[in-house]
Amino acid sequence: EPEVTQTPSHQVTQMGQEVILRCVPISNHLYFYWYRQILGQKVEFLVSFYNNEISEKSEIFDDQFSVERPDGSNFTLKIRSTKLEDSAMYFCASVRGTGALYGYTFGSGTRLTVV
């Protein structure tokens, strides 16, 4: 069964450093998403991406965050200057078509620890 692949599985970074989280969505999927889950809390929407541009973003997704699909396969989330409160699991997801018809396929996540 096709999978969404995320790397690295765990990243530790110093506060103020930039991090790039990487995702390889399923190849024929068209819609891409980033979510995060702070330990013990609910899964929160960050951003959706379709046709090489952001289609929706949440209040969490401020100027410190950016997304890219640089080469038609990878989908990256960049945090420019990490804060302690950015520590969380970050999940990438993709959907074959509109989410109205299909469930999302999530990756296994990247655990980001900011120290």
Next chain:
Amino acid sequence: SQQGEEDPQALSIQEGENATMNCSYKTSINNLQWYRQNSGRGLVHLILIRSNEREKHSGRLRVTLDTSKKSSSLLITASRAADTASYFCATLTETLVFGKGTKLTVNP
């Protein structure tokens, strides 16, 4: 907010029993989805029910949707120890928004 809120927050049952989890939400939705998350792992899509559907089955899973009450339920029949996980409902409007989840423990 249109987020779903699951009830109960935690549920502990014996293997072979049925588990029922409920979800309530606040606004009109396109569809409602249920996901499962094993501890520290990714979310796995279980089932999607559209706003014009009332009931859906998939294996041992049964989902109902009552749009007049803005609520849904997930029933897992004949539970197994391997069903131990957190279960989330998620509602779709412009974005997919998750509830806080129900932590299900199935004791062997």
